[in-house]
Amino acid sequence: MRIVVLSADDPYIRGGAGGKHVHIKLFIKGLKKNGYKTILISPHLFNRYVMLLFYDYIGGIFSRILKNKNLAYLYRLYVVKYLLLYKFKTKVKNFDYIVCEDILSIEVANMVSEKKKIFAVIHGPIVKEAINHHSINPNIKFPSINLMEKIEKSSYKKVSKIIAVDNNIKEYIASFNFPEEKIYVVYNAIDTDRFRLTNQQEKIEIRKRLNFSEKKVIALIPRRLVKKNGVIYAVKSLAYIKTNFPEDYKKLVFIIAGDGPERKEIEQLKRENNLENLHMLGYIAHDKIVDYFKMSDIVIIPSIYSDEFSEATSLSALEGLATKNLVIASRVGGLKEIIKCHETGVLVEDKNVEELGNKILDFVNNKDRYTSIIERGARYCQNNHRYDLHAKKIAEILFKE
Structure with missing residues (x-):
């Protein structure tokens, strides 16, 4: 069985200290340990100069010069989406399942799924997290928070099953009218071989x-x-x-x-x-x-x-x-x-x-x-x-x- 793990985040950037980054690396390591052939598709596989130009430089123009964080955020979402799409088509020859780690990955998976089932692991509410991290501003009228939440809502409808990392996230996904019986709570995991005190x-x-x-x-x-x-x-x-x-x-x-x-x-x-x-x-x-x-x-x-x-x-x-x-x-x-x-x-x-x-x-x-x-x-x-x-x-x- 061949599994593609698809992520809009780079789990290797700056040592990958974020919770989602750690999860992705350990999830792939765990799948391989359990006998599943697994490949990761994420922006880290792309030429860094292309990322600097299209993601950082042009995105920075929207944010710093036009003073519109929301436009910069939405633009960067689409940049990553189409870079992921390109990378998937050039790197993946055959697969059985796609496991998506975010809503952008779900969007890409639906463009390449060939009618195969798509699954997702959801770590949090993407729009609310972006507000909390100061990546977007709820007071900017265009693009509005409502528009971004509509994108998030439409993505969930395209997957067969979802793993939520706690019950709060399960309730959040269910609030978008996703069937609760298709949402499974599986708490996060860590590398207990490394994180243990011997004496x-x-x-x-x-x-x-x-x-x-x-x-x-x-x-x-x-x-x-x-x-x-x-x-x-x-x-x-x-x-x-x-x-x-x-x-x-x-x-x-x-x-x-x-x-x-x-x-x-x-x-x-x-x-x-x-x-x-x-x-x-x-x-x-x-x-x-x-x-x-x-x-x-x-x-x-x-x-x-x-x-x-x-x-x-x-x-x-x-x-x-x-x-x-x-x-x-x-x-x-x-x-x-x-x-x-x-x-x-x-x-x-x-x-x-x-x-x-x-x-x-x-x-x-x-x-x-x-x-x-x-x-x-x-x-x-x-x-x-x-x-x-x-x-x-x-x-x-x-x-x-």
Whole structure:
């Protein structure tokens, strides 16, 4: 059986740290491990100078000179669509099924499917995410948000079955009148071979190599700096701890691994509160970030409900569990589906700075109380979120009649 995985995103760009990028690479690896011949078609296969001209340069004219983000976004969608179409026709000779990773891929698949079934894995609401990431502006009248949502809606109607990564996304897709019985929830998976902590000595050695103290409690926030990820609330919780519990603040180190449009606001908050224990490392490629997970004690996923959607099944949360961190996450979206509070991790209300700060403080002063929670979280990941089992489950749903 020959499977084509089609993606409008380049899963190899800048080390592929995004959740969707990691999913695609692990999904293909898992399919191959389960005996499926699999090929990926995505823009990374195209000449980079062509991409620079048609995607970056001309798209930039719409955005910077015409001051129309929406037009730039829509233009880039069509550029990628037709580049994908060209690449599919030149690279793929025969296939049995196409698995699409986004709505552009669905559009292309329908142009080349030869009446074969098309499937999709949907990671989130594309238009709402674009608003949240500041890629489009809901106040611009042309092209309007409604026009883009119509494109999204029409795409879903063209597939046979859809995999949603959590129940929120399932409900979202169903809201476009897609039959619920054809939507299957399969939570995300991680590379549990890489994301696992062998022993405490490994943690100590990594800290020495990366110049972090062995004695501090390290809290990692592995998040892109966009509104929905709520990183600013984690920083506010550190400011709360410094103001109210200065001695405990001295025991803590916060590390933000990620970049994005919220960076300036977070840097300003850091300066205003003199948060010298906060390290902003910027973007870290996925093949490098594993060491930061392994050397940490806490992983914070402070996501919020924003622009009418919230966090899906966070890969960072799963990677935090697998590397034996206490994962403290907001009670939103897919996070509350994969984390059982005080069983495999800790859940707090989103935007509740004091509650988050107090949970961190409780861990700092009562580590032993959380040992069994951390161990259960690691076992849960090993048993339920391995990439090979994940790919096998999706294949059984999609490819078997």
